[in-house]
Amino acid sequence: MPLLRRRSCRGAAIVDFVLVLVVLVPLVLGILQVSLVLLVRNTLASAASEGARYAATAGRGEGDGIARTRSQIDGAVSGRFAQDVTARTVLVDGAPTVVVTVRATVPALGLGGPGVGIEVAGHAVEEEQ
Numbered sequence: 722m723p724l725l726r727r728r729s730c731r732g733a734a735i736v737d738f739v740l741v742l743v744v745l746v747p748l749v750l751g752i753l754q755v756s757l758v759l760l761v762r763n764t765l766a767s768a769a770s771e772g773a774r775y776a777a778t779a780g781r782g783e784g785d786g787i788a789r790t791r792s793q794i795d796g797a798v799s800g801r802f803a804q805d806v807t808a809r810t811v812l813v814d815g816a817p818t819v820v821v822t823v824r825a826t827v828p829a830l831g832l833g834g835p836g837v838g839i840e841v842a843g844h845a846v847e848e849e850q
Contacts (some may be wrong), residue, residue, distance in 0.1 A: 736742045754847035758827050761798055762839050768793035769806075769843030772821040776808055777845035786821050790843075794823070802827075809845065817847040 724811045728740040752753040768790045776786025786808045794803035810817050 754829060758839070759838050761802060761825065762841060763825045764797045765794060765802060765825060765839060766841040766843065768797065768803075769821045769823045769841050770845070771843070772806070772808070773819045773843035773845040776821065777819045777847045779848040779850045783810065783819065786819060790821050790823060801825075811846075813846075819845050819847055 728826055753757075763777065771793050772786040772790030775781060775784050775789040787806050789801070790806050790808075791803040794806075802825040803823070806821065808819060808821045812818070822840065824838070824840045826838050828836040
């Protein structure tokens with residue numbers, strides 16, 4: 722009887738391994754996707770803020786802020802995230818403020834396919850000349 726019992730348990734470890742992988746792999750990939758999106762979002766927000774501060778300094782303009790934002794993004798993550806960068810000057814409580822906005826799409830796990838749309842903005846009060 723013990724011989725039959727051993728044979729009936731053969732391959733059970735493989736089945737257990739596959740069942741655990743079915744749950745574990747999507748969980749790990751989901752954590753990686755969230756991490757990638759947060760990394761890109763934080764980088765874009767930092768670059769937009771830097772671009773707005775640069776554009777708000779005396780003697781600079783919105784075009785300078787856009788160029789600075791694009792170079793920051795290109796140096797940190799990838800230039801493909803710097804395709805849609807805009808800058809405009811608005812009044813906030815009567816003070817002219819430069820707003821740099823960055824829109825980008827982060828693909829699934831950086832491989833392509835459907836992505837997550839991100840829009841961030843950086844603000845800075847213009848210096849007086």
